[in-house]
Amino acid sequence: MTEVIASPCATHSQSCCGDTVTLDIAEHACEVLQNAPVNAEYRHMIVAAPAGAALAQPGQFFHLACPPGAAGTSFLRRPMSVYGADPLRRTVEFLYKVQGTGTQGLATLLPGDTLDALGPLGHGFELPENTRHVLLLARGVGLATLAPLAAHAIAQGARVTALLSARSHALVMSAERLSATGASVHIVTDEDGSSDAARVEAQLEALHAETPFDFLSTCGSNRLLLLLQRLGQAWRVAGQTAIEQHMGCGIGSCYACVRPFREHAGSDRLTFRRVCWDGPVFDLQETTSW
Ligand SMILES: Cc1cc2nc3c(=O)[nH]c(=O)nc-3n(C[C@H](O)[C@H](O)[C@H](O)COP(=O)(O)OP(=O)(O)OC[C@H]3O[C@@H](n4cnc5c(N)ncnc54)[C@H](O)[C@@H]3O)c2cc1C
Ligand code: FES
Incomplete structure (x- = not known):
């Protein structure tokens, strides 16, 4: 496993249960331990991950570089939520639906292969x-x-x-x-x-x-x-809701993932936020439907 601090945003402050912690965002070369189908549409992938990655919190995500698959090669990374993270075993898990170019590529990974995962990203x-x-x-x-x-x-x-x-x-x-x-x-x-x-x-x-x-x-x-x-x-x-949005960089730089939100619960005034950086978890009542 190699660990490279990502540029331009090497850290991300995260407030969790009253404590503010600063998480390292890094590009990890993770060994695939398992990538098995769970039904006709979904796969469960477990990767070995460095300690920083395995500290990922519920609601955070990794931006995955997907290998080429049957449908071709995806230029952009694909965001995937943390399905599980175990800092003792140093593993991170993903549960994903095989859909288009990126996830079809992910589905080709075998135990022993390497997954390039940028993260953990976002606010959980x-x-x-x-x-x-x-x-x-x-x-x-x-x-x-x-x-x-x-x-x-x-x-x-x-x-x-x-x-x-x-x-x-x-x-x-x-x-x-x-x-x-x-x-x-x-x-x-x-x-x-x-x-x-x-x-x-x-x-x-x-x-x-x-x-x-x-x-x-x-x-x-x-x-x-x-x-x-x-x-x-x-x-x-x-309450809170986690939002899915098409992404580019995943680290707050490109503004591809901007969406409108209510300024506060009940407000008619809209404000625009980056799902990758300000979320992907947002206040339930501030989130606008799509
Ligand atoms: C923060 C975040 C966490 C996510 N976590 C998971 C997860 O845990 N498991 C999982 O299966 N999927 C998750 N997704 C959705 C996943 O990123 C997309 O399914 C994936 O990018 C599709 O890539 P593709 O190349 O296979 O398909 P594409 O060919 O790019 O698209 C296939 C279909 O999926 C839609 N799609 C593509 N990207 C997104 C997106 N970002 N949001 C919504 N719809 C999209 C497309 O419009 C199209 O209909 C998450 C998305 C975000 C933003
Ligand atoms: S994906 Fe680039 S700013 Fe969110």
Whole structure:
């Protein structure tokens, strides 16, 4: 493994649970330990990573240089959330959907190959101290981003309820992984109609009535984002969402990832922020839908 400090942004201040830490952003040559399919669309990759990379926080991401694949070579790196990071074993995990040129290239990597990963990048989730009950509301690839938040919250003493939405049962991922961390897992799918917005809303209302949530998180669906914003307002519960956006540099320099956000919750005034540098995790109510 080699470690090279990236230019121009070698460090990134991250406020996590009240403490501000400065993380080194570096380009890591990581050995691939595993890159196995988990179903027809997704793969789970585990790489050996230097200590700095393995300290990545839930919600942060790496910008991956993808090798050439069947669809050709991608010039730009591809952003991928940290699905797991273990500083003791010095590993970082990714869960990714094989889609276009970049991810088809990633899918060709074999154990022993090298993955060039720039990171850890961005601001992750900031769980307030004394949080008691966290909701994870995830669909599709959004699960890869939210899953590590479960272990983090449980380690902080919070209870976690995860509602996972997928097109079909065959595409539901990480239910066992989340259960093993101690999260209470609920699955809804398009194939049996349980992922319908009205049914999900009723289910969330019932869960909140049983044990009120005091932190809401979501990723992977505009529809679920809008629903959670509405419920968060009604319940007066704060939260955060992780945003997916096409990226160029991934380190705040090119402004390819700028999106509009509300200046503050409830504001009609918009402000523009870089998803890679100011996020990708943002306040639930400040995020505008797309
Ligand atoms: C911060 C961040 C974290 C992410 N984490 C994950 C993850 O953990 N697992 C995962 O599977 N995917 C994740 N993504 C999305 C992933 O980066 C894209 O799927 C990937 O770049 C697609 O590259 P490609 O060359 O295979 O496909 P392309 O040929 O570039 O695109 C295939 C399809 O994906 C869409 N797409 C491409 N890039 C993005 C993007 N950045 N955001 C939204 N849609 C995109 C395209 O519009 C197109 O429809 C993340 C994106 C961001 C911004
Ligand atoms: S991708 Fe370049 S500024 Fe965000």
